[in-house]
Amino acid sequence: MSQSSVSSLPFALRSLTRDLRTGEIRVLALALIIAVASVTAVGFFTDRIGRAMERQAADVLAADLRIRAGQPLDPSIQTQALDRGLDTATTTQFPSVVLTNDDESQLVSVKAVSDGYPLRGTLSLARLDNTTESAPLAVPTPGSVWVDLQLMNTLSFTQGDVLQLGSREYTIERLIRFEPDRGENVFELAPRVMMNATDLEGSSLIGEGSRVRYALLMAGETGAIDDMRAWADDAHREDVTIEGVRDGSPQVNRALDRASVFLGLASVVTVLLAGAAIALAVRQCALKQADASAVMRTLGAARREVVAWLSWRLVVIALGASIIGIVVGYLAQMVLADLLKEWFRLALPLPGIKPPLIGLLTAFVTLAGFGLLPVVRAGTVPVMSVLQRDYTGLSASTWLVGLVGLVAAFFVVYLQSGNVQLSLIVIGGVVAMLSIFGIFGRAIIAGVRQLAGRRWRLSVAGLQRRAGSSVVQLSAFALGIMALLLISIVRVDVLKAWERDVPADAPNAFIVNIQPPQADPLVERLRGEGIDVPGAFPMVRARMVAINSDVTLRSDSSDEHQRRHARYEYNLTWSDTLPEASVVTKGEWWEPNDERPLLSLEQEWAERQGFNIGDTLTFRVGGQDTTGTVANFREVDWESFKVNFFAMGNAALLADMPHTFVTSFHIDRDFGAASSEWLRAFPGIVTLDVGAIIQRVKGLMERAALAVEYVFLFTLVAGVVVLLAAVQSSQGERIRESALLRSLGASHRQIRESILAEFAILGAISGFLAALFATIVAWAISRFVLELPFEFNPLLWVTGVVVGTLGISIAGYFATRKVMKTPPLIALRHT
């Protein structure tokens, strides 16, 4: 008779389907579904966006991996790439001069491309009248060239014209409307002429001393690309520049980083809230199951069997909720992905397998963390409790349950954030918050009792009598309300501040290469056209030749770091005043007439290069050297899109050096038409339209903000579920109490008022505590995550208390309906 046929799983399934009708199992399942759905949706979404970003970044490189150098690349590199099954193409870029039949000449940037270019992204081409989209051509036909709008505006070509490049003439075949890998350095753009790589052979275009940049483009499977990169890093790190898809545009990267941090945070908060709801619901379930466990063991079941049965229930609940949660999460991410689909132009990559697995893991870890101990305890409750109620020992060692729950919560947060330190901070914050909720809650309840009149005494006495569960409820309420408040602050205050980062009048046009005599007339003309121009900034092109006078930089140095500095061409400017969108973070800004040559460096860049305040840097401009001392570091807000520089000096350092001017401004009119006129009036200047980029970044931010709000919906629902679970947790007790009071002669009205008052007091206290913590958390998010100034919102406290009082009272009202509906006899009998 030792073999039991109560095989735990079928029995668990059978009893569970029945129990699904009870409140606490539903709350438990709901909380799990929300946690899994949130984790899965955010996981799917960030995964897909991440991969779409990489594709987008690949467009900018025209490849998945690009290797560049100032000298012809070792052919073995291409062999290695081909060996790994990668597609390859080459580009060769160099400055040259074109001549037209009318003897006009123009400095251009020639790019000779091989078959296959571009490996990622597409060239957009047009016939020379610029009206009809051209049928796609692979690369320029040998003997022909493609030119960009800039060159066409300057030299006025028509279809079929020829231009002379070096000693040969080339037919102009197409106009380049968009070149994916164009934007390497916006200040170095000369008009583009693109030709077929085969035309380079035998031409005299590349001579001794030409500044040529050779690039090998590669594309293929991620594994092969990673492998290739590792090989190149190892074999050629000294002499080439290796660029992968992860080195994208800083503005876009920051916007997406912030969005994913936000999404991650929202998801962590959701999971924590769901965890709180699960903890409350599981405790209720365990209390009920303790009775069943005692009966079963009285009838002959072993503890092991009962624990197995109860554990199977948890497994089934976790599995069921996970499946539903994953489906919900999948559907939710489809909506999210739709928000960003247009932005990426491309179809987003398909969702991967990892997010649902993490969702599943989250469900099991949460349920095991909060549920396993109560279940084991329910399974081992003394059997004598079937005869004597006071035998139940379920309340013991709540600490242990809490501790195991916290470990689980830590693990879940870690699953989301992948960051141990952050997870510890979050869990530490939760512990601190719950402790304070507990301490304050108890104190405030005691204080209210002192103040309460006769009418309220019953309610407050009720709160205090159940001090333990009151504080648990209070914490849960406060947690839920805090989540709701946070969502509103974060959405309204923080997201708006984030969007303000890119103002509507952000500069969308740059003009560079303005000669000194052109600067003032150009600015005047622009102003005359009604454009708000801040002025023209001088720009000096320089190479760094020495650091602290003892390190001399040479482009053939054996030290890679030095060689990089020596090869890099810096754009420097000078100014007496700190530029807009900059803040001095270290050192002092200089006085206007300081005679000493001084330098100001962008902080992040300077720290990466290892520069310090007081270092002296020597730059070579043309043939002249100029040496300055680093006076300060600046933090630059690149998202402002205003002209800014990594390194800038004062007049004493740079004013005598050969320079051009640069300006940026916002223009509402058609840029193409306007710039054609400026180009004619001020020969040599280069105009750049960055409006498209700004629009894209701005659009991205708006959509990312929308995505974040959307994910916060999960948080909202999780907050409501916590409230539900908290109300639910005291319902049994309330039903018994009210039955008792009614049998003693209390009217429905009296009991209802008493319960409502109790909830209202709880709600007001929780609302106050919630506002306190929402403010603290919002401040921390602004300060540390978004790096935006925090605006204190006094309305929040009013909202917190009002929402708390009303919301919890309403929840309480619904809770009391069942209390009221249960006849006292039944209530007392079913204890």
Add this chain to the structure above:
Amino acid sequence: MPDSISSSLSSNTPASSNTTAAITGSGLSSDTSALVANHISKTVSGPNGDLTILSDASVTVETAEAIAIVGPSGSGKSTLLGLLAGLDSPTGGDVELLGQSLKGLDEDARARLRAGRVGFVFQSFQLLPGLSALENVMLPLELAGLDDARGPALEMLGQVGLADRAKHHPLQLSGGEQQRVAVARAFVSTPALLFADEPTGNLDGETGAVIIDLMFSLREQQQSALVLVTHDTALAQRCDRRYKMVSGVLSPESDASHPGGTA
């Protein structure tokens, strides 16, 4: 064994002398008592030192015999019942349940010993709220390892008059109906021994009487021994013998109307 008494003397149990029926019904041989408790006691430590809830109680219940334990609330009746059924361990003395000593058995081993052979009827019914009436009745059979528990459980529900309520859940049943399901659950495994703890305590008089009649008739049919805890002396009279419990002290009740009822 001074308390040991022949089981064939009760005027209320005409079938109880049929030992053959007892053997088939319970799997016990005629020379084994259903329950023997030797000098058991229970002491618990409280805030004011040790507290003796039960001292030196001895009880013997023969196969198919019915005994009643009568006493006021708080006298320790339920504690004694729990000890006799092996739900708790005495601090002194030994209990022999269905021929096996409980000494040295852990809780799970005691549970195994009960499975399918010991039935319970509680004051507060103790049906599992998640299971239907039928599933509640199936439970002891399933715990005893029976493959098809459904047939016998349905039949048993029919015997207590609830065949049409098989799919109802405890909360959809009246108190009397719930207790009838509990009775069906107690008898479905043809137990050798039945423990009943104030089975009518939560029921009105009429309903209670129906339950008691049902319980006693099934007991006779199945030749199950019965340990009944009650404060109702009239109910106790239906048993073969009675014990009185006062402040943790158990004593056999001498009753002139039941000749040979006590030693």
